[in-house]
Amino acid sequence: MFFVILIHYGEIALKGKNRGFFEKALSENIKKTLEKGFFKSIKVGFGRILLELPEGVDLKEVEKKLSTVFGIANFAFVLKTTAEIKALKEKSLALLEKEDFKTFRVTAKRAEKALPFTSQQVNEELGGLIQNKLLKKVKLENPDLTLFIEITNKEAFLFIKKIKGLGGLPVGVSGKAVSLLSGGIDSPVASLMAMKRGLEVLLAHFESVPYSTKQSIEKVEKLAQKLNVYQKPLKLYLFPFASIQKEILLKCQEQFRVILYRRAMFKIAEKLANEEKAKVLVTGDNLGQVASQTIENLNTVGKAVDLLVLRPLICYDKEEIIEKSKKLGFFETSILPFNDCCSRFLPRMPEIHSKINEVIKEEAKCEKLSELIENAFKNAKIKKIN
Ligand code: ATP
Numbered sequence: 001m002f003f004v005i006l007i008h009y010g011e012i013a014l015k016g017k018n019r020g021f022f023e024k025a026l027s028e029n030i031k032k033t034l035e036k037g038f039f040k041s042i043k044v045g046f047g048r049i050l051l052e053l054p055e056g057v058d059l060k061e062v063e064k065k066l067s068t069v070f071g072i073a074n075f076a077f078v079l080k081t082t083a084e085i086k087a088l089k090e091k092s093l094a095l096l097e098k099e100d101f102k103t104f105r106v107t108a109k110r111a112e113k114a115l116p117f118t119s120q121q122v123n124e125e126l127g128g129l130i131q132n133k134l135l136k137k138v139k140l141e142n143p144d145l146t147l148f149i150e151i152t153n154k155e156a157f158l159f160i161k162k163i164k165g166l167g168g169l170p171v172g173v174s175g176k177a178v179s180l181l182s183g184g185i186d187s188p189v190a191s192l193m194a195m196k197r198g199l200e201v202l203l204a205h206f207e208s209v210p211y212s213t214k215q216s217i218e219k220v221e222k223l224a225q226k227l228n229v230y231q232k233p234l235k236l237y238l239f240p241f242a243s244i245q246k247e248i249l250l251k252c253q254e255q256f257r258v259i260l261y262r263r264a265m266f267k268i269a270e271k272l273a274n275e276e277k278a279k280v281l282v283t284g285d286n287l288g289q290v291a292s293q294t295i296e297n298l299n300t301v302g303k304a305v306d307l308l309v310l311r312p313l314i315c316y317d318k319e320e321i322i323e324k325s326k327k328l329g330f331f332e333t334s335i336l337p338f339n340d341c342c343s344r345f346l347p348r349m350p351e352i353h354s355k356i357n358e359v360i361k362e363e364a365k366c367e368k369l370s371e372l373i374e375n376a377f378k379n380a381k382i383k384k385i386n
């Protein structure tokens with residue numbers, strides 16, 4: 001019965017001049033997510049997106065896919081008809097006949113004010129009809145069923161169930177970001193939160209072969225695949241990091257190691273950002289969780305680059321992050337065993353309150369660092385996910 005879906009996007013409709021740009025991005029993202037075979041046509045108009053489905057398509061699968069698209073406030077499987085009272089009457093009876101309910105209300109909305117009838121007239125006429133023909137009772141507050149009717153200039157759509165979308169903004173409308181993806185719990189969640197606010201994410205992972213095992217890399221790829229559900233396509237950059245670590249390990253005081261590793265990662269990520277015209281870095285940093293994440297250390301690490309660094313998880317509690325990770329289905333992958341490139345040779349007494357001049361002085365001891373960073377950048381392996 002339902003071969004049309006009406007998609008609402010709330011927040012983006014408010015964006016004035018940008019509206020067309022946002023709508024185009026959202027409909028492109030919907031097309032990429034649904035893939036061929038799952039839709040017949042997609043149309044934007046009157047602040048909505050209308051998706052026509054081919055006959056016989058798996059509606060559950062379509063619902064599941066649409067539930068992974070950022071920027072959708074809600075959507076509904078609808079009955080489509082013409083914007084005339086007579087047609088609305090016929091269709092509403094057809095739609096409600098098989099439904100089990102005692103009380104109801106009709107909520108009509110017009111996108112086009114030039115129609116020959118008001119929303120209130122539609123509510124009253126259809127309400128009266130349903131009362132008389134189906135012997136149901138009108139109840140404006142908390143009815144068993146609400147018949148929603150949306151009317152554009154020539155068409156009208158009837159539905160009884162709104163399915164909640166993911167919200168947020170369409171991936172891509174905020175530009176590109178390089179997100180530093182480790183194998184841990186935090187950075188996949190942070191990457192997803194960046195996507196939620198419209199950033200198209202490029203994933204950067206620093207691997208420490210031979211210290212990183214094959215399983216560790218596979219784990220990162222698996223996390224990238226899980227993120228790929230929300231952004232299509234997705235690229236994962238694997239940067240070799242062992243020689244940089246070795247240089248820092250040999251030349252610098254032990255307590256600065258992690259700070260210097262992170263600064264090197266940021267510099268490589270910034271090179272990628274410049275090449276790909278990304279405007280921002282994203283990390284899974286969280287305030288005070290570990291010694292490397294004090295305000296002072298976040299600051300000395302951040303100063304390695306000119307780019308803005310977003311840390312979406314900065315003020316969350318670990319439990320809150322774990323909860324998000326579980327809800328997103330990342331958690332079971334994130335807790336698989338992992339040889340993080342930084343978990344080897346950890347300092348016994350890491351610097352907690354680093355000062356930028358001290359860090360820069362320490363970093364200067366690694367004369368080969370710039371060259372090693374350039375090499376790591378050039379020798380990236382790029383994995384295209386999907
Ligand atoms: P996560 O769970 O994301 O690993 P964490 O709490 O373990 O975070 P750290 O290991 O200190 O924190 O890392 C802080 C952030 O630095 C990570 O969230 C990630 O964005 C980045 N990062 C750390 N190691 C790597 C790596 N090997 N490759 C890419 N990014 C990394």
Ligand code: MG
Pocket residue numbers: 182183184340
């Ligand atoms: Mg980690």
